Amino acid sequence: MESLGQKLKEARETHHYSLEQVSRDTHISKQYLRALEEEDFSSIPGETYVIGFLRNYAEYLALNPEEMVTLYKNMKIQEQPLPMTELLEKHPQRPRSLGLLLVLVAIVILGAGGYLVYRLVASGRTPAVAAAGTEAAAASPLPQKEAYLLQEEVLTRWFSLEDIIQVPVNGNQYPLQLTAIGETLTVQIPGASLELAVGQERLLDFNNDARFDIRLRLNDLDASGEIKRANLGFYKMTRGAVAAAEVEAAGQPEPAGAEAAGAEEESGQAESGQAAEEAVESAAVPAPSPATPVSGLAILQSSAPEPFRITVNFRDYCLFRFFLDGEREERFFHKGENFSLDVKNEIDLWLSNAGALKMMIAGRDVDLGKPGEVAAKNIGWIREESSGQYSLRVSTLD
Numbered sequence: 144m145e146s147l148g149q150k151l152k153e154a155r156e157t158h159h160y161s162l163e164q165v166s167r168d169t170h171i172s173k174q175y176l177r178a179l180e181e182e183d184f185s186s187i188p189g190e191t192y193v194i195g196f197l198r199n200y201a202e203y204l205a206l207n208p209e210e211m212v213t214l215y216k217n218m219k220i221q222e223q224p225l226p227m228t229e230l231l232e233k234h235p236q237r238p239r240s241l242g243l244l245l246v247l248v249a250i251v252i253l254g255a256g257g258y259l260v261y262r263l264v265a266s267g268r269t270p271a272v273a274a275a276g277t278e279a280a281a282a283s284p285l286p287q288k289e290a291y292l293l294q295e296e297v298l299t300r301w302f303s304l305e306d307i308i309q310v311p312v313n314g315n316q317y318p319l320q321l322t323a324i325g326e327t328l329t330v331q332i333p334g335a336s337l338e339l340a341v342g343q344e345r346l347l348d349f350n351n352d353a354r355f356d357i358r359l360r361l362n363d364l365d366a367s368g369e370i371k372r373a374n375l376g377f378y379k380m381t382r383g384a385v386a387a388a389e390v391e392a393a394g395q396p397e398p399a400g401a402e403a404a405g406a407e408e409e410s411g412q413a414e415s416g417q418a419a420e421e422a423v424e425s426a427a428v429p430a431p432s433p434a435t436p437v438s439g440l441a442i443l444q445s446s447a448p449e450p451f452r453i454t455v456n457f458r459d460y461c462l463f464r465f466f467l468d469g470e471r472e473e474r475f476f477h478k479g480e481n482f483s484l485d486v487k488n489e490i491d492l493w494l495s496n497a498g499a500l501k502m503m504i505a506g507r508d509v510d511l512g513k514p515g516e517v518a519a520k521n522i523g524w525i526r527e528e529s530s531g532q533y534s535l536r537v538s539t540l541d
Contacts, residue, residue, distance in 0.1 A: 148182040154204040168460035191289040304371040317349035324371040442535040448524035451505040459499035466491040489523025
C-alpha cells in the first residue's frame with residue numbers, strides 16, 4: 144500500500160515541482176514540506192500544524208485533502224503500541240466460591256446504595272457527592288484550541304470558526320480569533336471586536352503604538368457546510384516610518400484596536416499640515432507601476448455592448464475565482480495551465496496572486512497586478528454619458 148509521504152512526493156514530481164517552488168507558492172517552510180514527504184511528523188510543532196500543512200499541500204498538488212488527512216490519522220492509530228503484556232499475561236484463577244461471594248457482596252452494596260439515594264431524593268435533598276462533582280466539573284477549564292502562529296510576511300489561507308491566529312509584534316504575540324461566521328465575519332482581537340464583509344480590509348494595531356502592524360482582508364466566506372470557515376489574507380506592514388494616524392489621514396481603511404480613538408485624534412492633527420499629507424501620500428500610497436492598469440482602464444469602445452472573450456495563461460500557482468451570470472466558480476491553477484471564458488456583458492474576478500497570470504481581454508494583453516498581490520476586478524461594459532458610446536473597462540472592486 145502506498146504511503147502518505149509517497150503520494151505527496153510522487154504527485155509533486157509528476158507536476159515537476161521542486162520543494163523550493165512549493166514552499167514559495169504555499170508559504171509552507173521547505174523543512175516542513177520535506178517532513179511531510181518523509182513522514183517525520185515529530186519535527187512539525189503540533190498536530191494542528193501537521194493537518195493544516197497537509198491540507199494546503201494536498202490542495203496545491205490537486206490531491207483530495209480529506210483523503211490525505213484520513214490517511215495521516217490512520218497512520219497515527221496504527222503507530223499506537225498494542226497492549227501485548229496485558230494479552231500475554233496469565234491471570235491467576237480464583238475459586239468459584241470466592242467469585243460467587245464477591246457477586247453477592249456487590250449486590251448487597253448496590254441495593255443499599257440505591258435505597259439510600261431513593262430516601263434522599265424523596266426527602267428533597269441532593270447527595271453531597273453529586274453536588275461536589277457538579278462543582279468540580281464547572282470549575283474545570285475547557286480545552287483550549289491550538290493557535291496558528293503567523294510567521295509569514297504574506298499569508299492567504301482558510302481558517303475555521305473559533306480558530307486562533309497568534310500575531311507576533313515586537314517580541315510579543317497577540318491573539319486574533321474567529322468568533323462568528325455568517326453573511327459577515329466577526330473576529331476578536333485584544334480590546335476590540337471587528338466585523339468584516341467579503342472583500343473588506345482592516346488595518347490592525349495590536350500593541351497600541353499608533354502604528355499599524357497587520358493589514359487583514361476577508362477574501363471569502365463558507366458558512367454553508369458543517370465546518371464554517373473564512374479565507375483570510377494577512378499582510379505584515381513594513382512601512383515602519385508611517386504612523387497609524389498618518390495612514391488614516393491619507394485615506395486608508397479605518398484602524399482597529401484598543402487605541403483606535405487615539406489614532407483618530409492624531410489623524411486630525413496630521414491633516415492640519417499640507418506638508419504632512421504630501422509626505423504620507425508618498426510613503427503610504429505608492430503609485431502603481433506602469434504595467435499595472437489603474438481602475439477604469441478602457442479596453443475598447445463600441446456603440447453597444449457585445450460579447451467578449453477572456454483568455455488566461457497561468458505562469459505560477461494561483462487561486463482564481465470568478466462571478467459570471469449569477470454563478471460563482473473557483474479553482475486552483477498551476478503553472479502552464481490555460482483558461483478561457485466567453486462573457487456577454489460583465490464579469491467579476493478575484494485572484495490570490497495577480498502577477499501569476501497573463502490575461503488577454505478581447506484580444507488585448509492586460510496585467511492585473513503584481514506577484515503575490517491579491518486583486519479583485521470587474522471587467523464589463525460601461526456607457527459613457529458624454530458620447531453615448533460603451534467602453535469595455537477593467538475596474539478595481541471595492
